[in-house]
Amino acid sequence: MMASFWQGVLLLSLITISVYADMKLDCRPDFVTLVWTESGSQVDLSLFRLGSCFPTSITAREVVFSVDFSDCYFSRLVTGDHLIYANNLTYISTAESRIHSFSHPVVCTYDRPKDWYPLIYQPVFNTHGQGDLIFHAGLMNDDFSGPAVLTSFPLGSFIPIMASVEQATHQPLLLLLEECVAAATPKLHPESNLYTIITNKGCLVDSKISRSKFEPRQKSSEIKLSLQAFRFGLGEQVYLHCKLVAWDPMGLDNTKKACHYVGDQGWELLDNPAYSNLCDCCDSSCGSRKIRSTGLGKLGIAHGAVLGPFTITES
Template sequence: MVCMPLSSCPAPCSVSLADVTVDCGNGTVSLKWTVSRLSNVDPNLCLLGHCLPTSTSVWPGGEQEVSFYVRLDDCYFRRMVTRSQLIYLNELTYTSVPGSGPSFSHPVMCIYERPDGWAPPLYSPVWSVHSYSGLDFFMGIMKDDFSSPAESTTFPLGALIPLWAGVHQAAHLPLLLLLEECVASTTPELDPSGQVFPIITNGGCFLDSKMGKSRFQPRAQTSEIKLFLQAFKFALGLDVYIHCKLVAWDPQSMDVGKKACHYSKQLQRWELLDDPSQNALCNCCESECRHRKRRSLASGTSCLPL
């Protein structure tokens, strides 16, 4: 196998090939970026594709190291196939804080010999899945345009907080990502003794959309969900954590227990994000949503510190 880290930076960008090391493994990529103690950059603002760093470290001399360890079928790696090679392409990007130095883009390439008889995988067009496991879920606080992670997790009262969640589908057929439950709490782990404020309940009812300006955003793809959460008065003076239960679901089988509903103040009714013709699924948001018992394809939990 061959690994080729490339560099493409607008002047005056201080990153060099020596700063970035890439190891292309068997289906995985390990990337490390070393930041000089004299560099005025924050490695936590770095992304590989859409993936956040796996870890960051500070060495005794003041140098910082940001590390990624990801799969080739994750982080928006693009695959090119030639007669003799499999080529995977991505970009390491850094978005700087205004006044702190330049942003840059650092292309990354991994080249493998194409195995004899290898062909792109083909999938049956018939949905015949009963269950899945091992899916990876992600959630983060984003900039207003959802282009990259937020530079701060501190928001004034009434501000709209952009939240993004996604599930990595890998070779699965399309999955619908849903937020089944979300609460705000004063602890990084849900504790009965801590303060808790419900945000999304009843299998996907965005309660705060009725009380404030919070709202789901139109989907770009079924495996992601975006929303604006209006910062509310809760646990003043304390750290606040957003806990969510994420569910990957069959897009054709939404029910009252698996949905994404928000309240339209203009129409004065609850609306289903994905299919307004099924708004009736949201009618229970004012009471209790009872649904038939059916196992989801996969689920996960996430906690975001604010």
């Protein structure tokens, strides 16, 4: 791109929600850094989202997002001499919170390069459409940066697993792993021998007897699992059968959650440990809620995925 493209960046000033808050927006060529500073004590900074992205870092008073424009479902609009990237900073309130949910526009405007023309472009500013959802799930390499090259895992090592959903124009959704079992076949049968990994509406029960855990989220549309290799099917081909659910992040309860067991602390909610009481039912029975298996429901959609085969070997 021409050097002049990055001149004259317009930072749109945003109206703050209260006199206690201050926001700084730094628009760079390929990414944006947003810093929200809160002087009050009633706001839970972990509940801020930039589009579909979770905070990059959180301190006692600040929440920081440092993200690429290709992430978080930024919309891109080319109009006249300008190239505009737009998104929303959203605060997701909870039933117990005194602070209501709110949303801020986040806009970066650049000079449009004279030699830049999109091949296909459909401007999208309404992120609450009913677009189709596309799910992905697979075994990953050690740092989750790409698909696994090897599918043989020593007993006790970690099996990196990642699932994601492409949301197109749909509102930002939270991806959850509701169920996951290991089996020796790519299809489940009534007589199949199973090893349960996730059950009870999102409880990682394997974490009670192993070091398995959900990894911290970077995007609401992704979920990462470090699964400790188990003895089930040792030396043979193993398949994981999982149920993915893309859900409204404001509709979480004890039936839609991601919980893992953390040492002496007990069950912990992945997305906000302060509300780990949603995981209390993991040792008993979590209620059920009706959701559509096909088509888009009011709060979300479920999808079945089969991962594998892979092999677990002796250490």
